Amino acid sequence: MKASLITSSVVHAMVLTLALASFGSPEPFEVMDVESLPVDIVPVESITQIQQGDKTAPKAEKSSPVPTKRPDIVENAENVGENTVDLKNTPTPNVKPKETESAAAPEKTEKAPPTPDPVQEEIKASEEQAPAPEPVPQEVAALPESKPEVKPETKPEPVPAETKPAESPEAEALPDNVPTPQMKPKVEKAAEKPVEKPVEKKPETETAKADTKTAEQKKKEQKKAASAKESDFNADEIAALLNKQDPSGGGAKRATEQASLGGKKTTGGNTLSMSEMDALRGQIQNNWSIIPGMADASDVRIKVTIKLDESGAIIGEPEVEATGGTDAARRALSGGARRAVLKSSPFKGLPADKYDSWSEVVVNFDPSSML
Amino acid sequence: MEQVGLAATADVTLWSLFMQAGLVVKLVMIGLLAASVWTWAIMVDKTIAFNKARRQFDNFEQVFWSGQSLEELYRTLSDRQTSGMGAIFVAAMREWKKSFERGARSPIGLQMRIDRAMDVTLAREAESFEARLGSLATIGSAGPFVGLFGTVVGIMTSFQAIAGSKSTNLAVVAPGIAEALLATAIGLLAAIPAVIAYNKFSADAAKLSARMEGFADEFSAILSRQIDEKLQTRQAAQ
Known part of the structure; x- marks a missing residue:
C-alpha cells in the first residue's frame, strides 16, 4: 500500500506539472477592432411616402427638386423656390423679387396730428360760412396767436349769438391740434372737399338748426380729438404703410442637387406612427x-x-x-x-x-x- | 506589451487560479487532490494485489490438481505465509489433522468443523480483497459534491467582490468564476476514476471470492470423501 501510495503521489505530481505547463495561460480571445456604429430606428414612412422633387424630372434614386440659384436665406423653409419668404403658392415667373421696402410706422408725437375727419372740416366750413366775409381758416389754424384777434372780429358780425358758444370752444380747441409739420398737401385737398359740400347742403334760412347741429358736432369732435391723441392712426398715411411689392409666390427653400422625380412637398409620414x-x-x-x-x-x-x-x-x-x-x-x-x-x-x-x-x-x- | 488595469491582473494559469482562490476553496481543492492521490493509490494497490492473487490461485490449482499428495502439499504450505486458496487449504487440513489424527468419533462433526474453518478463512480473505473499496465508493460519490461546494463558495465570494467593485465587467467577473469552477473540475477529476475503479475492483473481488468459494466447496467434498474412506478402513481394521 505504501508503495502504491507513493506511486500515485508521484504520478499526480507529474500530471499536475504537465497540466500547469500545457494549460498555462489560455490565449485571450481576439477581439476584432470594429468601429462602433450608431444604430437608430427610423420610421419607414419617411422613406416610403412621397419625397420632395420635381414632377417632370426623370426618376432617380433620390428625389430632388429643381436646383435654385440664390443662396439660402430662410431657415426651415418647406417650399422650394427663390423667394425670400416661404410661401406655399406657385412662383410668378415674370417678377424679379426685390427687397421689400415697407414704411416704418410713424413715430408717436406728443401732440397728435389733426384728424382730418370730414366732420371737423364741416364744422370749420360752417363756421366760415356763418360769419360773412373772412375766408382765412387756414391762417387762423396755423397761427395760434392770431386766434384771439380773429374771434372779436367774427363775433359781432354774425346775426345771432348762437354761433358764439359753439365757436369759442372750437377756437380754443383748434390751436392745440394745429401745428403739424408733417401735414401733407393731401390733407388740404381733403379739407377742400367737405368745404364745398356744406355750401350746397346748408340753406341760409335754417341757421338755427345748423347751429344746434354744430354744437352737437363740436361735442363729437372734441371726443374725437381726445381719442386721436391716443391712437396715431392716420388714414392718409395708409398708403405709405402698404407693402408695394408685387405679389410673388414660391417657397424659400433652396435646392442644390440635380432635379429628379418627386412630389411638390415631402409628405414623409403624414400619418401618426x-x-x-x-x-x-x-x-x-x-x-x-x-x-x-x-x-x-x-x-x-x-x-x-x-x-x-x-x-x-x-x-x-x-x-x-x-x-x-x-x-x-x-x-x-x-x-x-x-x-x-x-x-x-x-x-x-x-x-x-x-x-x-x-x-x-x-x-x-x-x-x-x-x- | 504594456497592459493596463484589469488586463494586467487577469492571469489565468492554473497555479494563479489556485493562488487567487479563497481559503475554503483552497482547502476543498487540496482535499480533493489528496482524495485523488488516495484513489489512485488504491487503484494501483488493488491492481497489483488482484493480479498477484489470481496468479497464486492459478499456481495453487495447478499444484493441487497435479495429483500430488495432500499431506505433502500441506507440509510445504504450512511453513509459509499463505493467502487465498492456500490459506483455505491450510486451514482445512489443519482442522482435519487435529480432529482425525486424534481419532474423532463422529464424521459429521468433523465435516462441520472443517467447513467452519474454511468459511472463516474465506471470509477473511474476501475481506482483504474488498478492503478500501469502500473509500473508493465514497470518493466517487462525494467528490463532485465537495467540488461543487468549493465552486459555490468561490462564486459567492467572487460575486461579493463584484458587488464591492461595483463593476459587472466580464473581465472582473470571469477570473473569480474560473477559479471557482476549478474546484468542481478537481472534484470530478478525483471522482470519475474512483467510480470506475470501484465498479471494476468490486467486480474483481466478487469473482475472486467466488473462485475461492468454489475451491472450498470442492475441497470440502474431497475431505468428506477422505473422512468416509478413513473411517471405513478404521472400522474394518477394528
Missing part, C-alpha cells in the same frame, strides 16, 4: 381612473374622437362612443374616458409637422386591458 399614437393613448390612460372590478367592463369598447389645435389642446368636446357591455358600464366608462381626455388636454409629444394627421384623432380603448 404607432409609437406616437401609443404616446397619445398613454397620456389619456394615465389620467383615466378605471374603477377596478366593475361588472361587464371587459365587453365595453370605447372610441374617442378628439379635435386638437396646433398646441395639442382640445377644441370643443371630445366625442365618446361606447359599445358593448351593459348600459351602466358603458355610461360609467364613457364618462371616465371623457374626463380623462379633458384632463390630459394639452397633449404633448405630437409632431408639429404632422398636424394634418392629428388635427382630428380617433383613439380606441379596450378598458378590460387597462384594469
Whole structure:
C-alpha cells in the first residue's frame, strides 16, 4: 500500500506539472477592432411616402427638386423656390423679387396730428360760412396767436349769438391740434372737399338748426380729438404703410442637387406612427381612473374622437362612443374616458409637422386591458 | 506589451487560479487532490494485489490438481505465509489433522468443523480483497459534491467582490468564476476514476471470492470423501 501510495503521489505530481505547463495561460480571445456604429430606428414612412422633387424630372434614386440659384436665406423653409419668404403658392415667373421696402410706422408725437375727419372740416366750413366775409381758416389754424384777434372780429358780425358758444370752444380747441409739420398737401385737398359740400347742403334760412347741429358736432369732435391723441392712426398715411411689392409666390427653400422625380412637398409620414399614437393613448390612460372590478367592463369598447389645435389642446368636446357591455358600464366608462381626455388636454409629444394627421384623432380603448 | 488595469491582473494559469482562490476553496481543492492521490493509490494497490492473487490461485490449482499428495502439499504450505486458496487449504487440513489424527468419533462433526474453518478463512480473505473499496465508493460519490461546494463558495465570494467593485465587467467577473469552477473540475477529476475503479475492483473481488468459494466447496467434498474412506478402513481394521 505504501508503495502504491507513493506511486500515485508521484504520478499526480507529474500530471499536475504537465497540466500547469500545457494549460498555462489560455490565449485571450481576439477581439476584432470594429468601429462602433450608431444604430437608430427610423420610421419607414419617411422613406416610403412621397419625397420632395420635381414632377417632370426623370426618376432617380433620390428625389430632388429643381436646383435654385440664390443662396439660402430662410431657415426651415418647406417650399422650394427663390423667394425670400416661404410661401406655399406657385412662383410668378415674370417678377424679379426685390427687397421689400415697407414704411416704418410713424413715430408717436406728443401732440397728435389733426384728424382730418370730414366732420371737423364741416364744422370749420360752417363756421366760415356763418360769419360773412373772412375766408382765412387756414391762417387762423396755423397761427395760434392770431386766434384771439380773429374771434372779436367774427363775433359781432354774425346775426345771432348762437354761433358764439359753439365757436369759442372750437377756437380754443383748434390751436392745440394745429401745428403739424408733417401735414401733407393731401390733407388740404381733403379739407377742400367737405368745404364745398356744406355750401350746397346748408340753406341760409335754417341757421338755427345748423347751429344746434354744430354744437352737437363740436361735442363729437372734441371726443374725437381726445381719442386721436391716443391712437396715431392716420388714414392718409395708409398708403405709405402698404407693402408695394408685387405679389410673388414660391417657397424659400433652396435646392442644390440635380432635379429628379418627386412630389411638390415631402409628405414623409403624414400619418401618426404607432409609437406616437401609443404616446397619445398613454397620456389619456394615465389620467383615466378605471374603477377596478366593475361588472361587464371587459365587453365595453370605447372610441374617442378628439379635435386638437396646433398646441395639442382640445377644441370643443371630445366625442365618446361606447359599445358593448351593459348600459351602466358603458355610461360609467364613457364618462371616465371623457374626463380623462379633458384632463390630459394639452397633449404633448405630437409632431408639429404632422398636424394634418392629428388635427382630428380617433383613439380606441379596450378598458378590460387597462384594469 | 504594456497592459493596463484589469488586463494586467487577469492571469489565468492554473497555479494563479489556485493562488487567487479563497481559503475554503483552497482547502476543498487540496482535499480533493489528496482524495485523488488516495484513489489512485488504491487503484494501483488493488491492481497489483488482484493480479498477484489470481496468479497464486492459478499456481495453487495447478499444484493441487497435479495429483500430488495432500499431506505433502500441506507440509510445504504450512511453513509459509499463505493467502487465498492456500490459506483455505491450510486451514482445512489443519482442522482435519487435529480432529482425525486424534481419532474423532463422529464424521459429521468433523465435516462441520472443517467447513467452519474454511468459511472463516474465506471470509477473511474476501475481506482483504474488498478492503478500501469502500473509500473508493465514497470518493466517487462525494467528490463532485465537495467540488461543487468549493465552486459555490468561490462564486459567492467572487460575486461579493463584484458587488464591492461595483463593476459587472466580464473581465472582473470571469477570473473569480474560473477559479471557482476549478474546484468542481478537481472534484470530478478525483471522482470519475474512483467510480470506475470501484465498479471494476468490486467486480474483481466478487469473482475472486467466488473462485475461492468454489475451491472450498470442492475441497470440502474431497475431505468428506477422505473422512468416509478413513473411517471405513478404521472400522474394518477394528
